[in-house]
Amino acid sequence: MTPMKIDLSKMVTESRNQASEDIDRLSTVDMLRVINDEDKKVALAVEKEINAIAEAVDVISQAFIHGGRLIYCGAGTSGRLGILDASECPPTYGTPPEQVIGLIAGGHQAIFKAVENAEDSLELGIQDLKMIGFSERDVLVGIAASGRTPYVISAMEYAKSLGAKVMSVSCNPQSPIAQLADIAITPIVGSEVITGSSRMKAGTAQKLVLNMLTTGSMIKIGKVYGNLMVDVEATNAKLVERQKNIVMQATECSREEAENALSQCQRHCKTAIVMVLTGMSAEQAKQALQSSKGFIREAIASNN
Numbered sequence: 069m070t071p072m073k074i075d076l077s078k079m080v081t082e083s084r085n086q087a088s089e090d091i092d093r094l095s096t097v098d099m100l101r102v103i104n105d106e107d108k109k110v111a112l113a114v115e116k117e118i119n120a121i122a123e124a125v126d127v128i129s130q131a132f133i134h135g136g137r138l139i140y141c142g143a144g145t146s147g148r149l150g151i152l153d154a155s156e157c158p159p160t161y162g163t164p165p166e167q168v169i170g171l172i173a174g175g176h177q178a179i180f181k182a183v184e185n186a187e188d189s190l191e192l193g194i195q196d197l198k199m200i201g202f203s204e205r206d207v208l209v210g211i212a213a214s215g216r217t218p219y220v221i222s223a224m225e226y227a228k229s230l231g232a233k234v235m236s237v238s239c240n241p242q243s244p245i246a247q248l249a250d251i252a253i254t255p256i257v258g259s260e261v262i263t264g265s266s267r268m269k270a271g272t273a274q275k276l277v278l279n280m281l282t283t284g285s286m287i288k289i290g291k292v293y294g295n296l297m298v299d300v301e302a303t304n305a306k307l308v309e310r311q312k313n314i315v316m317q318a319t320e321c322s323r324e325e326a327e328n329a330l331s332q333c334q335r336h337c338k339t340a341i342v343m344v345l346t347g348m349s350a351e352q353a354k355q356a357l358q359s360s361k362g363f364i365r366e367a368i369a370s371n372n
Contacts, residue, residue, distance in 0.1 A: 079214055079240050085259035103268075106261050110272045113255040114280075120253045121277060124209075124235050125284035127251065131207045131233070132167065132289050133361075138282070139202060140170045141223045142211035143187030145267040146237075146274060147172030148179055150211050153278040159307070161291040162299035168282060171196045173219040186219065193223030204231040209281065211274055212236075213266035215243020215254075224248045237277050239270040253277055290363040293318055298337045298364060311337050318364075319344040338364055346371040 088102050114121075128138050140150025151170030157163045173192055174183025186192060202208070208227040210220040215238030224245060227234050236249035239257055246252035255277065257269040286292060291299045296318055302308040315326035318341045329340035333350040342353035345368055353367070360366035 080256060080258060083259040084263050085261055088261040091261065103261050106258075106269055107272060110255070110257050110269050111276065113257045114273055114276045117253050117255050117277070120251055121280050121284070124251045124253060124281055125288065127233050127235075128207050128281060128285040129288035131205065132285060134205060136203075136205035136207060137166060138168045138285070139197070139200070139206055139208050140168075140211055140278070141173075141193060141196065141208065141220055142171075143173035143178075143217050143219050144182065145271045146211040146213060146217070146220075149271060149274050149278060150209070151179060153275075153282055157282055157286070159301055159303055160297055160299075161286045162301050163286075163291075166200075169200060171200075171223070173217070188218050190218050190222040193219040193221070194226040197223055197226055202227060202230070202232070207233045207235065209235045209237060209278075210245045210249070211238075211278075212243075212245055213239045213270035213274065215240045215245045217245075220245055221248065237274055239266065239273060290361060293338070293341065293364045298341060299362075300337060302335050308335070311335060311340075315340045315344065338362065338367075342367050 087106065091099055091102055094102065131138065140154060142150050147170065151172060154168040154170035157168045158165050172178045173189065174186030177183060178186060208224060210224045212220045221244055224234050225248065228248065233250050234248065235251045235253065236245040237253045238245050239255060241254060241256060246254050255273040257273050260266060260268050260270065262268065296314045298314060298318065300307060300310060300314065302311050311330060312323060312326045314337050315321065315329060316323060321344050325344060326340065329343045333339035333343065333353065338357055339350060339353045341364055342348060342356055343350060348356060348371060356367040356370050360370060
């Protein structure tokens with residue numbers, strides 16, 4: 069593997085935006101209107117990638133079901149977005165922290181400060197995957213607005229060599245990582261308000277896509293009932309209260325009934341919901357959920 073020649077002139081994300089060419093001469097309000105008008109285009113760009121995102125969600129959810137993990141890798145903003153998305157999964161969905169992992173070129177210190185030349189290292193991407201024991205059961209999502217980051221490319225090539233499913237999230241058409249990927253997600257958001265500042269529209273697009281990947285996958289493995297996050301962990305006072313509200317909303321029971329059920333099942337939302345809806349004991353509800361692989365509707369149906 070040899071370092072790739074960089075030609076910024078061919079990247080959409082590096083082109084100049086005519087709408088913002090005089091942004092430094094505008095009033096504050098007009099300056100912000102230009103930014104907001106450009107941001108409005110992002111969701112529409114992501115919309116065009118829904119089919120690819122859906123395909124990715126199906127692959128990721130199947131990997132979860134069979135004991136695999138979702139691994140994000142990126143550099144700079146892209147790496148930080150992967151870490152952000154991964155870090156939100158345990159409190160939101162009660163997943164173990166190793167189920168979704170974000171890797172960033174340069175390691176932990178790069179989350180807060182750029183690490184010189186880390187993204188250009190072909191060795192680091194492979195090394196970081198080996199460090200977490202990446203295997204063919206896992207799914208790798210390479211994230212790079214440019215679509216050409218060497219750290220990401222080498223990680224993707226290594227993952228493919230193991231037989232793992234590999235996906236890409238980039239914002240330039242026909243990028244190297246898109247060509248490597250089994251599933252390429254490429255929202256083309258166009259030129260940035262500040263030329264080359266891909267933390268803006270490209271970063272927003274990446275955040276939207278990553279939200280969809282994890283949220284969609286968690287829904288498909290039973291972590292959501294209706295639109296309620298029924299595997300939320302009560303790690304602070306706000307989440308303790310949220311658990312009560314979730315049980316009340318899912319079952320239309322009183323606050324007292326919700327609290328009583330939660331207290332009987334070690335504050336496990338799903339179990340409490342099944343208890344209230346079926347009249348099962350905590351142990352019976354727990355067993356019903358285990359038999360239904362965590363899906364509340366199937367657990368309730370088993371009582372009929």
